[in-house]
Amino acid sequence: MGRLAPVRRASTVDLIAERLREAVVDGSLPPGTVLGEAELAYQLGVSRGPLREAMQRLTAEGLLVIPRRRGLAVRTMTPEDVRDIHWLRARIEPELGRRILTLPAAERRTVLAELGAEVKRMQRALKKDDARALGDAYLDFHRVLAAWGGSLRLARMLGTLLIETRLCTFSMFEHFEVHRDLVAEHVGFVEALAAEDGERFEALVQVHLEAEVRRLLAEPEDATEDESDRLLAETPGEPQPLDRLDLPEGL
Amino acid sequence: MGRLAPVRRASTVDLIAERLREAVVDGSLPPGTVLGEAELAYQLGVSRGPLREAMQRLTAEGLLVIPRRRGLAVRTMTPEDVRDIHWLRARIEPELGRRILTLPAAERRTVLAELGAEVKRMQRALKKDDARALGDAYLDFHRVLAAWGGSLRLARMLGTLLIETRLCTFSMFEHFEVHRDLVAEHVGFVEALAAEDGERFEALVQVHLEAEVRRLLAEPEDATEDESDRLLAETPGEPQPLDRLDLPEGL
DNA sequence: GATAATCTGATTGTCGACAAACTTACAATA
DNA sequence: TATTGTAAGTTTGTCGACAATCAGATTATC
Numbered sequence: 001m002g003r004l005a006p007v008r009r010a011s012t013v014d015l016i017a018e019r020l021r022e023a024v025v026d027g028s029l030p031p032g033t034v035l036g037e038a039e040l041a042y043q044l045g046v047s048r049g050p051l052r053e054a055m056q057r058l059t060a061e062g063l064l065v066i067p068r069r070r071g072l073a074v075r076t077m078t079p080e081d082v083r084d085i086h087w088l089r090a091r092i093e094p095e096l097g098r099r100i101l102t103l104p105a106a107e108r109r110t111v112l113a114e115l116g117a118e119v120k121r122m123q124r125a126l127k128k129d130d131a132r133a134l135g136d137a138y139l140d141f142h143r144v145l146a147a148w149g150g151s152l153r154l155a156r157m158l159g160t161l162l163i164e165t166r167l168c169t170f171s172m173f174e175h176f177e178v179h180r181d182l183v184a185e186h187v188g189f190v191e192a193l194a195a196e197d198g199e200r201f202e203a204l205v206q207v208h209l210e211a212e213v214r215r216l217l218a219e220p221e222d223a224t225e226d227e228s229d230r231l232l233a234e235t236p237g238e239p240q241p242l243d244r245l246d247l248p249e250g251l
Numbered sequence: 252m253g254r255l256a257p258v259r260r261a262s263t264v265d266l267i268a269e270r271l272r273e274a275v276v277d278g279s280l281p282p283g284t285v286l287g288e289a290e291l292a293y294q295l296g297v298s299r300g301p302l303r304e305a306m307q308r309l310t311a312e313g314l315l316v317i318p319r320r321r322g323l324a325v326r327t328m329t330p331e332d333v334r335d336i337h338w339l340r341a342r343i344e345p346e347l348g349r350r351i352l353t354l355p356a357a358e359r360r361t362v363l364a365e366l367g368a369e370v371k372r373m374q375r376a377l378k379k380d381d382a383r384a385l386g387d388a389y390l391d392f393h394r395v396l397a398a399w400g401g402s403l404r405l406a407r408m409l410g411t412l413l414i415e416t417r418l419c420t421f422s423m424f425e426h427f428e429v430h431r432d433l434v435a436e437h438v439g440f441v442e443a444l445a446a447e448d449g450e451r452f453e454a455l456v457q458v459h460l461e462a463e464v465r466r467l468l469a470e471p472e473d474a475t476e477d478e479s480d481r482l483l484a485e486t487p488g489e490p491q492p493l494d495r496l497d498l499p500e501g502l
Numbered sequence: 503g504a505t506a507a508t509c510t511g512a513t514t515g516t517c518g519a520c521a522a523a524c525t526t527a528c529a530a531t532a
Numbered sequence: 533t534a535t536t537g538t539a540a541g542t543t544t545g546t547c548g549a550c551a552a553t554c555a556g557a558t559t560a561t562c
Contacts, residue, residue: 009319011317011545012545012546013307013545018273026353036512036513036514037513038512038513038514046546047546047547047548048514048547048548049300049303049545049546049547050545050546050547052300052304052514052515053303053304053306053307054307054540055304055310056264056304056305056308056311057305057307057310059308060308060311060312061311062404066262067262068262068514068515068553068554069513069514069515069553069554069555070513070514070554070555071513071514080402081404084405085402085404086405087401087405088343088405088408089402091342091343091346092339092342095342137273150335151331152331152333153313153335153336153339154335154338154339157339157408181294262515263515263516264515287542287543288543288544289543289544297516297517298516298518299517299518299544300515300516300517301517303544303545313549318541319523319524319544319545320523320524320525320544321524321525321543321544322543322544378515379509380517443559503562504561504562505560505561505562506559506560506561506562507558507559507560507561508557508558508559508560509541509556509557509559510555510556510557510558511554511555511556512553512554512555512556513552513553513555514551514552514553514554514560515550515551515552515553516549516551516552517548517549517550517551518547518548518549518550519536519546519547519548519549520545520546520547520548521544521545521546521547522534522543522544522545522546523542523543523545524542524544524545525540525541525542525543525550526534526538526539526540526541526542527536527538527539527540527541528539528540529536529537529538529539530533530535530536530537530538531534531535531536531537532533532534532536
């Protein structure tokens, strides 16, 4: 008697949340973007009720902020956030290698195949000098890691951290900006796993994350003309950045 | 000119979420509890709108599950969850000691004082054999650790993990159940910090968390085939975003 | 001329209501 | 007697509307 997985249809709230997450990830809603509920609800083809519910969820995930009576805004990450997020990632991701190496051989091969595919995507993107594609492959590489290396909770948590990482990139530079070393570093991850060298994997990931922080903080947004200033001005920034206003309460 | 912290009034949603969190923590809403929206909204004195928004937030935090068309239910933790949560805590909490030790001397003293106070609370509770008070002090001890050892994000994340830990206790035993060794272990934490021995602190916390898992899983409460199991089966976390349907596009 | 007070327009926060969906109970049939 | 089909009842999911609130602009005052 084969056991069937329970059917689970996504609710409207799920759909909206996912749609918004995508928009944040692909850059169509850059950090600092302020949106009105009515307008956004109309665009999504839903009423304000479910939209507001989805907003609460994304707020809990740290992607959105809800300034009182000002709709919603995409969170702007500060250098503080960059360090924070990467510190957390550094606590978790290096360990994932060890976990993956304890998997049955068959599954382990699958993981390696999937990771290899993502690395190939990265290489192709690098060749085409397509920073966006490179970033996407990067995201998926680490998602694969999270999916296989841990539980659902862990995968979800890391997934959020990864999207936040993307937000860091957008917040620090104003376009996709990915370093070339990135691909080489990820080749190293896969090699370490293939060699079943958990220690080495751990060390490499650690180094990678530290490098990422340096790269992200190296160029502290020289806020030059155009777009950036407009957005920055929209967020009543100076005394207190918008983001600080409405962080979810509680410890 | 003293810099004033911006006022932040809690929104209704914040209030509701906080109230629900409290109820979960103090055991008045044990795992598996199923609640109807209308009834609960009436009890809280709000309408269903804000309540539903708060539900989404707590769902994102992993405290609630929202079975379709069945209102809301307090999450029931499985042995899997127990391991998972403590694994995550074990990645983070041991490091907090090191961080606290890098604080300025004055603040460090404050931390030690606060931690000491919580330990005293634990001792008093133990003497009175008051498991609930002991659990509360435990919670606050680790909250202090989180508050001083990291960023807001980290404190929030750990706060959630701690509440989930409490849910684990309720799910495994159905009443407050705290081991006696607990107090001694925490005395050890404080001593290690007082001695500025980060290594030792790390090791002790690690041991403590492993012990907790053992204690929680030692007596797997025979999950009787009732409500809670059905609900759990219905909502095993979030599905991978493979199944994304399309939103009804713009009216 | 600059600061303060007032007004207005727009948007949110909240609520009540309706319809669809689901559960449960009951009845009918094999 | 067990199983399937049917129907009623309850609850959710969603929407539309109203009022309080706030931001921005305008006017008045020192």
